[in-house]
Amino acid sequence: MEHDAGAVPARYFDGQTSRLYQVTLSVRDGVAVLAGDIERSCPLDGLRVSERSSHAVRKVSFPDGAYLEIADQAAFNQLLHDTGHRDGWVVRLQQSWRGALLATFATIVALWLSYLYVLPLVAKGAAYAVPQSVERQLGQGVLDMLDRHVFAPSELDAARQQALRARFARLTVPGDDMPQHRIVFRKSRIGPNAFALPSGDIVLTDEMVELMPDDDAVMGVLAHELGHLQKRHLTRRIIQTSAVGAGAALLFGDVSTVVAALPPLLLDLKYSRDVEREADDYAIAMLRQNGIALEHLAQVFVALGKLGDAPPYLSSHPASAERIARIRAAQ
Numbered sequence: 001m002e003h004d005a006g007a008v009p010a011r012y013f014d015g016q017t018s019r020l021y022q023v024t025l026s027v028r029d030g031v032a033v034l035a036g037d038i039e040r041s042c043p044l045d046g047l048r049v050s051e052r053s054s055h056a057v058r059k060v061s062f063p064d065g066a067y068l069e070i071a072d073q074a075a076f077n078q079l080l081h082d083t084g085h086r087d088g089w090v091v092r093l094q095q096s097w098r099g100a101l102l103a104t105f106a107t108i109v110a111l112w113l114s115y116l117y118v119l120p121l122v123a124k125g126a127a128y129a130v131p132q133s134v135e136r137q138l139g140q141g142v143l144d145m146l147d148r149h150v151f152a153p154s155e156l157d158a159a160r161q162q163a164l165r166a167r168f169a170r171l172t173v174p175g176d177d178m179p180q181h182r183i184v185f186r187k188s189r190i191g192p193n194a195f196a197l198p199s200g201d202i203v204l205t206d207e208m209v210e211l212m213p214d215d216d217a218v219m220g221v222l223a224h225e226l227g228h229l230q231k232r233h234l235t236r237r238i239i240q241t242s243a244v245g246a247g248a249a250l251l252f253g254d255v256s257t258v259v260a261a262l263p264p265l266l267l268d269l270k271y272s273r274d275v276e277r278e279a280d281d282y283a284i285a286m287l288r289q290n291g292i293a294l295e296h297l298a299q300v301f302v303a304l305g306k307l308g309d310a311p312p313y314l315s316s317h318p319a320s321a322e323r324i325a326r327i328r329a330a331q
Contacts, residue, residue, distance in 0.1 A: 182201050194224075196228045212303060220296050
């Protein structure tokens, strides 16, 4: 079909039927003009041009729903250039490998910053909004699972266990708001350890008790774990991990990963240093309130540090010379 120089061949659809019309598109004085099977015109500012793509056919849409499918992409690009049309900045980024890399990098940075700062704040608010009864349900059955795979019954004398429980029960807590808890003793396959579960169970291994230089140091360990309960740290961690797992499930369609991640999480409680400082501060305030020298808390980490290879308690509760110095400086 003959057409004017500069005219672009296209297929026209009226938007009402499936009938195809062969036309040419040209521009005269700011007006798009169709010639061929259909003749019509429209000001350029009334048309909408689809984004440029490597494979998809570009479309020009009219206000009434009719549209063109462009047959000659190179000629159409030249026509757009001649009329001063420019793609939006998003499209230009998409067409540029540098822009695509920049957008990918910016997305990764935004996601990483959200993970580091936004998600912990959201998890903290959500954890405090969760009723304690619901929080306790999160930990139901966890100790049974640990007993099957990690722990054996404690070999500490029953009287010794009761003495430690009674000693801790006599202590007062900051704000006189004692979190509901239960101290349980276990023989461990993973060495000296202590941690608090959402159920309120504070697990203390025989190896941890034997490692401590005195019972005041044991009280320091228990006060630190009580701080984790008071601040809802594990619940916050579960919410954060579940949020990440749920996001992965949305992306990859495997919801089972959320459920499967909970038991390993409970065995690998790597808290951030900010969270550890919160638990340390709680223990510091509790020991000070009960007239126990803070050096006993510092000696907990000194004793653990002498074991050589990092024991499980240190891998899950990062200790450092700075942290010990911080406890001593609070005396």
